[in-house]
Amino acid sequence: VVAGETPVAVLFPLEHRRCGADFVIGGIGIVEERRFARIKRYSSAGGINSHGCHLLSNSHPQARAAKGGGMKVFISVDIEGCAGITHWDEASKTHADYPEFREQMTREAIAAIEGAESAGGKEFWVKDAHSSGRNLITSMLPENIRLVRSWAGHPLCMVQELDESFDAVMMIGYHSAAGSEANSLAHTLSLDAAEIRINGKPASEFTVHALASSMLGVPTVFVSGDKGLMDDVEAANPHIGRCALKEGRGQST
Numbered sequence: 001v002v003a004g005e006t007p008v009a010v011l012f013p014l015e016h017r018r019c020g021a022d023f024v025i026g027g028i029g030i031v032e033e034r035r036f037a038r039i040k041r042y043s044s045a046g047g048i049n050s051h052g053c054h055l056l057s058n059s060h061p062q063a064r065a066a067k068g069g070g071m072k073v074f075i076s077v078d079i080e081g082c083a084g085i086t087h088w089d090e091a092s093k094t095h096a097d098y099p100e101f102r103e104q105m106t107r108e109a110i111a112a113i114e115g116a117e118s119a120g121g122k123e124f125w126v127k128d129a130h131s132s133g134r135n136l137i138t139s140m141l142p143e144n145i146r147l148v149r150s151w152a153g154h155p156l157c158m159v160q161e162l163d164e165s166f167d168a169v170m171m172i173g174y175h176s177a178a179g180s181e182a183n184s185l186a187h188t189l190s191l192d193a194a195e196i197r198i199n200g201k202p203a204s205e206f207t208v209h210a211l212a213s214s215m216l217g218v219p220t221v222f223v224s225g226d227k228g229l230m231d232d233v234e235a236a237n238p239h240i241g242r243c244a245l246k247e248g249r250g251q252s253t
Helices: 033-040 062-066 098-118 205-215 227-236
Strands: 008-011 028-031 071-077 121-128 145-148 168-174 220-226 241-246
Touching: 071 098, 098 121, 098 168, 098 220, 168 205, 205 220, 205 227, 220 227, 227 241
Parallel strands: 071 121, 071 168, 121 145, 168 220, 220 241
Antiparallel strands: 008 028
16 A cells, blocks of 8 residues: 555555445545656655655644634544543444443543634534444534534545544544554544554554645644553654544553
8 A cells, every 4th residue: 555646556445435435345445646747746844754645734723813713623523542442342232331432432522522623723624434433422523513423435534524624533432453452442434454554654643634635735734532542643643633532451441
């Protein structure tokens, strides 16, 4: 799997259909080269990550807020990096343990919205990006947001509906990559993928979606999740804000 001006190949199992027709499901699909070539055009704007790809940290989003325009912020919310979650039962809608961590996921999303608002955000789009895409407790969420639920087969997957009009991306409850021992729930997009690599190195859902955001010229400004992922985020771009909410020890937290 290579990102840059070289085409990208991604291997997914047949049943993995939630994210986009740009991938050939059940085999190796070539994503249009021109989409990922755009990443390099932003090379002067941000740091180079360990994959040799650029993750944007261009003109600071608060500059727009300072001019009185207010920021448009996209917040993608997952559950496996939320505080305390340790076992798959706690992430499964059909299990009795799920409601507690569904609420925790919602509270962390609310904290992100409030933080973004205090930093100058005026418009907020929230993507429920775990499993069914129907986890966040809507009655707890503020009224001034737009909520994206479930999946449309959109090629941007966990940042569905993101476009160039946004000023910033935040990723909440994100987790370490498939194959990592830093989170008992570590995976990348599919539980059937033992590992996904970009330019020869393991890629997390943060990596995939931060690159997708960079492709659109939108910087990732904040990520929360497990400590292992925070170390990876810092290595990719130390200018991205980070908050470690848990630390994995084998199958424990």
